[in-house]
Amino acid sequence: MQSFSIVACFNFSLLLANLWLVSNLVAHKLICLEVVGTYSAEVRKLSLRILDLICEGLGVEAGYFADELSKIQGLVANHYPSCPNPSLVLGLGGHCDPNLLTIQQDVYGLQIFKGEQWVGVESLPHAFVINIANQLEMTSNGKLKSAKHRAVTNSSIARTSIVTFISPSRECVIEPAKALVSVCSPPLFKAVQYKEFSDTYMAKTHDPNSTAVESYKFQA
Numbered sequence: 001m002q003s004f005s006i007v008a009c010f011n012f013s014l015l016l017a018n019l020w021l022v023s024n025l026v027a028h029k030l031i032c033l034e035v036v037g038t039y040s041a042e043v044r045k046l047s048l049r050i051l052d053l054i055c056e057g058l059g060v061e062a063g064y065f066a067d068e069l070s071k072i073q074g075l076v077a078n079h080y081p082s083c084p085n086p087s088l089v090l091g092l093g094g095h096c097d098p099n100l101l102t103i104q105q106d107v108y109g110l111q112i113f114k115g116e117q118w119v120g121v122e123s124l125p126h127a128f129v130i131n132i133a134n135q136l137e138m139t140s141n142g143k144l145k146s147a148k149h150r151a152v153t154n155s156s157i158a159r160t161s162i163v164t165f166i167s168p169s170r171e172c173v174i175e176p177a178k179a180l181v182s183v184c185s186p187p188l189f190k191a192v193q194y195k196e197f198s199d200t201y202m203a204k205t206h207d208p209n210s211t212a213v214e215s216y217k218f219q220a
Helices: 033-058 134-139 194-203
Strands: 008-013 023-026 029-032 072-080 089-095 101-105 110-114 117-120 128-132 149-152 159-167
Touching: 033 072, 033 101, 033 159, 134 194
Parallel strands: none
Antiparallel strands: 008 072, 023 029, 072 159, 089 149, 101 128, 101 159, 110 117, 110 149
């Protein structure tokens, strides 16, 4: 049986050093850009800390993901209205994120694809969900895997999620980190400029047989 997705979305990129006080209507609530700016600055610190820990775990130099690889930060507010028949309507269909790292606040309704089935992610108070995205899979030379996930609806409760995307600049060249490539561990992915990868990702959004990441894998 075919399922459909429903979501009301508000998003913007955080590129300005100074954010003016502006009010925006999102999901019937006023969100102040000044508050969003403060929140985003703290999430930025968190993301860089997480990326430093990933560097340590992978064995690459500290700060490897700083600068161009994590230059762009975007924030998206997704509102999923209640649905009388959740089995027919998804909040957001299954996908992997094209960026580097995704940070989401604790809201019930997120599922990940694990062991050939969808598993609900437990909502923990005062916690964030961290998703590994496509660029971390490619730069880690496949040591980290993109997390396929989706959002589900509820028959009686609406859901609003605040998601932060950490992405490379569009001009950044994505390739496996040299520290993770050797004779015994050859590169799994071709080098590609992020803007090209983004275009490929969009073109394959509705392709069930292929993904953008697979498009840049070396053939065995």
